[in-house]
Amino acid sequence: MTAVLTSEQVEVSADPEAWHARSIEERWGDGAPLIPPTDDRVLAMLAASPEPADHVIGVLPPQHGVATIELLAINAVLAGCEPAAFPVVLAAIEAILEPGWNAFGLTTTTSSVFPMLIVNGPCRDDLGIDYRAGCMGGAGGRGSMTIGRAVALCLRNIGGQRAGETSRSVFGQPARFGMCFGEWEERSPWASLAQRAGFGADLDVVTVHGGKGTYPLADIHNDDPRDLLYLIAKSVAFPLSNLYLSGNPENGQVVIAINPVWADRFAVPFPEAEQVQEFLWEHAWQPIDLWPAHNQQMLRDRDRVANDGKVRLVGRPDQLVPVVCGGLGSLHAVALPSFGESQLQQAVVRRPSA
Amino acid sequence: MSATSDLITIRRPTAVPPPANQAPAFTLDASLAGKTIGLRTDMAWRSWQLIAEEWARFLERDGATTLPVETMSQVGKGGHEDRTRIDTWSEKVDGGFVGLGTCGSCTSFTIHDSVTLEQHEKPAVAVVCSEFESHARNMARFLGHGDLKVLVMPYPLEARPDDELRQIALEYYPQALALLGVQS
Numbered sequence: 320m321t322a323v324l325t326s327e328q329v330e331v332s333a334d335p336e337a338w339h340a341r342s343i344e345e346r347w348g349d350g351a352p353l354i355p356p357t358d359d360r361v362l363a364m365l366a367a368s369p370e371p372a373d374h375v376i377g378v379l380p381p382q383h384g385v386a387t388i389e390l391l392a393i394n395a396v397l398a399g400c401e402p403a404a405f406p407v408v409l410a411a412i413e414a415i416l417e418p419g420w421n422a423f424g425l426t427t428t429t430s431s432v433f434p435m436l437i438v439n440g441p442c443r444d445d446l447g448i449d450y451r452a453g454c455m456g457g458a459g460g461r462g463s464m465t466i467g468r469a470v471a472l473c474l475r476n477i478g479g480q481r482a483g484e485t486s487r488s489v490f491g492q493p494a495r496f497g498m499c500f501g502e503w504e505e506r507s508p509w510a511s512l513a514q515r516a517g518f519g520a521d522l523d524v525v526t527v528h529g530g531k532g533t534y535p536l537a538d539i540h541n542d543d544p545r546d547l548l549y550l551i552a553k554s555v556a557f558p559l560s561n562l563y564l565s566g567n568p569e570n571g572q573v574v575i576a577i578n579p580v581w582a583d584r585f586a587v588p589f590p591e592a593e594q595v596q597e598f599l600w601e602h603a604w605q606p607i608d609l610w611p612a613h614n615q616q617m618l619r620d621r622d623r624v625a626n627d628g629k630v631r632l633v634g635r636p637d638q639l640v641p642v643v644c645g646g647l648g649s650l651h652a653v654a655l656p657s658f659g660e661s662q663l664q665q666a667v668v669r670r671p672s673a
Numbered sequence: 674m675s676a677t678s679d680l681i682t683i684r685r686p687t688a689v690p691p692p693a694n695q696a697p698a699f700t701l702d703a704s705l706a707g708k709t710i711g712l713r714t715d716m717a718w719r720s721w722q723l724i725a726e727e728w729a730r731f732l733e734r735d736g737a738t739t740l741p742v743e744t745m746s747q748v749g750k751g752g753h754e755d756r757t758r759i760d761t762w763s764e765k766v767d768g769g770f771v772g773l774g775t776c777g778s779c780t781s782f783t784i785h786d787s788v789t790l791e792q793h794e795k796p797a798v799a800v801v802c803s804e805f806e807s808h809a810r811n812m813a814r815f816l817g818h819g820d821l822k823v824l825v826m827p828y829p830l831e832a833r834p835d836d837e838l839r840q841i842a843l844e845y846y847p848q849a850l851a852l853l854g855v856q857s
Contacts, residue, residue, distance in 0.1 A: 324684060326684040326685055326686075327684070327685040328682050328683070328684060328685075329682070329683055329684070329685050330680045330681070330682055330683075331680065331681060331682075331683055332679070332680060332681075333679040333680060333681045334679075347686050347687065355681060355683045356683045356684045356686060357681060357682065357683055357684075358682070358684065361684055379688070380815070381781070381811070381812065381815060382688075382690050382811075382815050383690065383815050383816075384687075384688030384689075384690065385688055385689075386688070389684075390686065390688055393684045393685075393686045394686050397686055418748070419748050419749065420748075421747050421748045421752075421778075423747075423778075423781055423782075423785070424747045424748075424777075424778035424781055424782065425778070427777040427778055427780070427781045427808065427812070428776065428777035428778040428781075429776045429777040429778075430777070430778075472686070476686040476687045476688065477686075477687070477688040478688075479688070479690070479815075484807075484808075484811075485808070485811055486777070487776070487777030487780070487805065487808055488777070564717070565745070565746070566716045566745045566746075567745055567746045567749070567751040569749055569750065569751060570746060570747075570748055570749045570751065570752070621716065660746060660747035660748050660752070660778065661747075661748060662748055662749060
């Protein structure tokens with residue numbers, strides 16, 4: 320059955336440059352060209368949804384815009400999504416709307432934080448979700464470039480998130496255009512991110528991380544995998560991390576993207592991902608005397624300093640989250656630091672019944 | 674290449690904000706004598722902690738009992754406990770000051786917790802710094818409490834000497850009382 324669209328109709332020029340200018344004037348986009356959401360395109364998107372057009376998936380902050388499937392589909396068209404990718408967008412929005420992700424705070428914060436989408440499952444190849452070389456930018460897979468962008472446009476157009484107005488982000492970050500990459504499960508020596516959360520390997524699963532940016536790590540000097548992992552732990556525990564601002568070390572995760580070559584090295588002493596996490600946690604701390612005296616007192620007041628003077632970045636090993644992806648050139652890892660007051664959320668990608 | 678004048682029809686991608694549905698804002702409409710006035714602080718902002726301490730002293734001097742509450746988290750177990758504590762605190766006080774809005778998310782949660790107090794039919798005054806005033810008023814409107822009382826303080830408050838903060842506390846105290854609806 321064909322859906323009946325109810326969103327307001329608007330006449331615009333068919334000329335691409337005039338349309339682009341109009342979209343900027345109306346503040347519908349991110350500055351880059353958009354695909355006009357004509358009825359045939361929106362209907363094609365809706366045909367890929369497991370829910371009908373008028374189904375309300377939730378209310379998106381900050382302005383509490385009502386997110387119907389139809390409005391989400393319109394924004395997915397704008398972003399250039401192919402219909403087959405629309406269920407991934409829906410799953411990402413579902414995850415963002417989980418209270419633990421804290422969309423209320425994250426859409427309005429001064430921080431650069433934004434939803435970073437990590438996809439597991441068979442859909443990665445079909446949809447062009449990059450997980451090999453250049454997966455965090457530059458590889459150019461359609462899924463990576465448009466799914467994250469669709470989520471960003473939904474936050475902008477439905478949630479009303481606008482920099483300098485409802486969003487108080489001081490700098491923003493490139494990922495605010497949209498960020499979506501996959502895990503290279505086939506090259507990971509460990510259970511995948513989705514499997515570790517209890518999902519089957521045959522499922523497509525989106526993990527949404529409130530990430531503050533991409534923090535690059537590099538090494539050519541350490542042959543012992545323990546030495547290298549130790550330095551990764553020390554590097555992610557940088558003193559101005561958001562996780563040291565909070566009095567609550569139990570919230571937030573740092574995602575650590577590890578290239579497949581390093582992952583193989585780490586897997587020799589640590590055959591399970593949980594062992595990697597435990598080792599990272601043991602070393603993700605800084606000595607209290609690293610901080611100036613006044614700051615030391617604040618950390619003590621917040622009960623962040625252990626008796627041995629260690630100030631741990633996070634309260635538990637599972638807050639340090641390895642994900643295997645990236646090219647085979649090795650030498651690099653990327654940390655995706657946490658906002659702190661946000662928890663990873665996951666949702667299964669659901670498609671219409673056959 | 675010439676531009677075409679053809680028109681196409683598209684669908685508007687923006688959501689219509691929910692109906693205003695603005696709730697009434699409460700005021701104390703009484704003197705401070707015998708009243709319990711709440712002061713909600715956030716562990717993040719030392720400037721506001723100091724100002725709130727000063728105001729507590731003034732309020733007690735002027736006949737009120739004060740009840741402080743401090744928040745720390747937005748999500749997880751800590752966030753749940755904080756929101757529960759705000760709810761309980763809202764039941765116990767006759768009105769209160771909620772701060773500090775001096776970042777994006779902390780302003781959002783300042784408004785959130787102010788609205789909780791108003792939902793208990795108690796007057797709330799959200800305390801925010803001038804840089805975040807428009808954000809505070811937007812969030813209050815988005816939460817259906819567009820008439821929420823907002824006290825606007827100088828920005829930034831952080832990194833000011835304690836003496837200066839005490840002076841600001843003194844200077845803004847009458848305005849704070851007026852917004853709460855305290856009658857002399």
